[in-house]
Amino acid sequence: MTVEASRAARSRQAVIFCCNSGYLPFALHAADQIDRLTPARAFDICICHGEEPITIPDSLSSLDVRLIRIETSGVFTGLRLDPGRTHDVYLRLALPQALAADYDRILYLDSDIFIQGGDFTALLGLDLGNHPLGAVRDNIQWRTPDRRAEQFRRLNIDAAPYFNAGLLLMDVRRYNEMSLLDRCVELGRRESHRMIRHDQNLYNAVLRGDWAELSPMWNWQYSWSARLFEAMRFPHIVHFIGTLKPWTDRKGQYSPRFAQSYDRFIATHFPGRTRNPVSSGLSPADHMMRKMLVKHFVSSAKLARYLDRFPSDMTVIL
Structure with missing residues (x-):
């Protein structure tokens, strides 16, 4: 190399x-x-x-x-x-x-x-x-x-x-x-x-x-089953796994704050790049929102057990 x-x-x-x-x-x-x-x-x-x-x-x-x-x-x-x-x-x-x-x-x-x-x-x-x-x-x-x-x-x-x-x-x-x-x-x-x-x-x-x-x-994988918990834990790094990204999200499945930040950055530093409209986010009555709420409720105890393994953000399990 x-x-x-x-x-x-x-x-x-x-x-x-x-x-x-x-x-x-x-x-x-x-x-x-x-x-x-x-x-x-x-x-x-x-x-x-x-x-x-x-x-x-x-x-x-x-x-x-x-x-x-x-x-x-x-x-x-x-x-x-x-x-x-x-x-x-x-x-x-x-x-x-x-x-x-x-x-x-x-x-x-x-x-x-x-x-x-x-x-x-x-x-x-x-x-x-x-x-x-x-x-x-x-x-x-x-x-x-x-x-x-x-x-x-x-x-x-x-x-x-x-x-x-x-x-x-x-x-x-x-x-x-x-x-x-x-x-x-x-x-x-x-x-x-x-x-x-x-x-x-x-x-x-x-x-x-x-x-x-x-x-x-350090790597909160932003899936529909853990998206709402992210807002409460406020992890250091949000990772947009899967094919949907904030800059291609036209239905507002992600919090608009992500797309807004990318849009401002691209407008400033990549002015020639095509920009997509930023959605205002999901309605509380949207089917996806209801699906996420049910999933979060059902999985909350299991996720809590996982998170409890890390008393601090610097915990390392060897």
Whole structure:
């Protein structure tokens, strides 16, 4: 692999997004939120890309984002791809190996997130024990922790804790000691006919529970079954899982505050980009609202048991 960067690293820790030009505004929106929360930050904020070049607007130069191009030279050839995708969807797998000379700790974040708070300096310094990764359990196991992930079933793997890869706290040395990139790629090529989606399943199938569990305050997966609880817990990071995103939500299924924030940001920094009308939100009498209320009522006790496992946002379950 080869690495080209817009500037040298200024810290041994980094928050990194991997995206293409389509998701660049949303990654930069999150980067701007983190920068505002941490005005004297002692970590780099980076945006990594692969095959497609990207350009950061001059209006965001104050963020001091480190732009990194990683040429993976066919490392991901043979891995499963959804239609219309490129091998850049696997780029986060390569971060610890490609950037080992620059960083000891990497916090990888998906671009479809909304930052509301949190001490990112403290998060980067969490003790992960001897694990290569810290992550938040996938929401399929929030209420049913013993649920077997579909990918595990397809690979004939026993049920194990299964994480969502939208936030990954990477211990670079341990990650590389375990040859995690090579092991994920080898599994992905060997089992490409049985794999679904992309690197999240590769990580989980290789590690099989060998990861440190972080509080859901750092990756609140915004599903219809936990959306209303988010307003009460006010997590640090809201992650818009699934195909519906606030910037494409025309029926108001999400709180309008998300789309309004994105709309203001895009109008300021990407004025040539097409903007969608912002919905005023769901009516209390809407069928979806009623469905969410029933689901929240039925699942409240199980979700409370999950949340009670984390006395603070810095709790790590090893």
